[in-house]
Amino acid sequence: MTQNREDYFGSAWLGVIAILFALLFIASHSNEILKQIVVAPVSAVEAGLHADCRADELEEEDLSLQECQLMLANVQIILASSPSWFRPFQIVLSSLGCLLAIASMNAGMSLVQKNKSSQFALVSFVALLLIDIVGFIAAINLGPLLRAQYLWPQIIWIAIHLSLLIPVFALTTKIGTDGVVK
Amino acid sequence: MLALPLPAEDISYRILPFQLHKNIGLTLLIIIVVMVAMRLITNREQAAQIKTKREKLALIDYWAIYVLIGTACLTGYLSSSYSGWETVFWWLVDFPAWAEESDELNILFSDLHKWSCWALLLVAALHISAALYHGFRNDDQIKKMFDPK
Numbered sequence: 001m002t003q004n005r006e007d008y009f010g011s012a013w014l015g016v017i018a019i020l021f022a023l024l025f026i027a028s029h030s031n032e033i034l035k036q037i038v039v040a041p042v043s044a045v046e047a048g049l050h051a052d053c054r055a056d057e058l059e060e061e062d063l064s065l066q067e068c069q070l071m072l073a074n075v076q077i078i079l080a081s082s083p084s085w086f087r088p089f090q091i092v093l094s095s096l097g098c099l100l101a102i103a104s105m106n107a108g109m110s111l112v113q114k115n116k117s118s119q120f121a122l123v124s125f126v127a128l129l130l131i132d133i134v135g136f137i138a139a140i141n142l143g144p145l146l147r148a149q150y151l152w153p154q155i156i157w158i159a160i161h162l163s164l165l166i167p168v169f170a171l172t173t174k175i176g177t178d179g180v181v182k
Numbered sequence: 183m184l185a186l187p188l189p190a191e192d193i194s195y196r197i198l199p200f201q202l203h204k205n206i207g208l209t210l211l212i213i214i215v216v217m218v219a220m221r222l223i224t225n226r227e228q229a230a231q232i233k234t235k236r237e238k239l240a241l242i243d244y245w246a247i248y249v250l251i252g253t254a255c256l257t258g259y260l261s262s263s264y265s266g267w268e269t270v271f272w273w274l275v276d277f278p279a280w281a282e283e284s285d286e287l288n289i290l291f292s293d294l295h296k297w298s299c300w301a302l303l304l305v306a307a308l309h310i311s312a313a314l315y316h317g318f319r320n321d322d323q324i325k326k327m328f329d330p331k
Contacts, residue, residue: 012317017317060292071185071186075186113329
């Protein structure tokens with residue numbers, strides 16, 4: 001006679017963590033989509049315009065003049081370091097990431113409610129891990145300025161999704177009432 | 183969004199993110215009002231049954247989240263109203279400019295918006311901690327939250 005590990009140990013905690021990280025993942029990738037849409041390659045900044053840093057605006061935003069100028073430099077870094085494939089690639093990857101994160105949120109709810117097999121959660125986390133790995137490969141192929149922005153978050157997400165995937169993988173294995181893995 | 187360059191005649195990076203930010207905030211405000219009304223109508227009996235300290239704390243946390251989301255959304259809208267920027271709800275409905283531009287009131291409501299957001303993050307962290315606590319205890323409390331029947 002065998003039973004699922006999730007009956008044995010309980011999987012609600014994993015479901016809660018999965019939902020939490022799915023929400024953060026959606027927030028992160030939604031921001032990325034917005035960033036890529038807003039910072040379009042054909043823009044006035046490429047023509048070398050200077051930042052308009054009015055004193056009243058600086059006071060209102062609580063910024064120094066240098067910070068205001070560096071904000072424009074930040075955009076110029078994105079434009080100068082992005083290869084032509086990067087923008088459409090990021091929009092597609094982040095959109096896919098958001099959809100898969102919604103699926104993993106559903107998987108998290110299933111783990112809490114124990115109303116679906118953990119196979120669904122397993123597939124969701126594998127898919128999210130693949131998104132992270134593809135993002136990581138893209139990041140290492142960028143110029144140094146953008147690579148510095150993208151590489152570290154990608155590594156963190158790989159670690160997070162791996163940490164979710166392994167317990168779910170362990171839950172899917174069957175154990176006997178004697179505690180022996182079948 | 184905050185790291186995007188300040189808007190100018192040729193630099194308009196902030197327009198889309200800010201409009202989207204305001205639209206999401208105003209939509210959230212409408213949802214919160216509906217949710218509070220629903221909760222007040224349906225959960226009166228449930229609230230009367232609350233006895234333990236932990237249950238009282240959970241109820242306070244719950245209401246704090248509602249109040250802080252509402253405050254964050256409202257102060258954000260007020261700040262925007264006094265900034266002189268237009269609000270077009272989901273690019274469909276023009277909200278009337280009911281306030282004169284005022285830097286002082288813009289900064290005041292902007293500060294209130296910022297601090298209510300920080301407070302909301304703190305309360306959300308408490309809420310997440312409570313969810314994790316029940317998750318690790320495996321006491322089926324979270325299951326009840328998803329499916330109260």
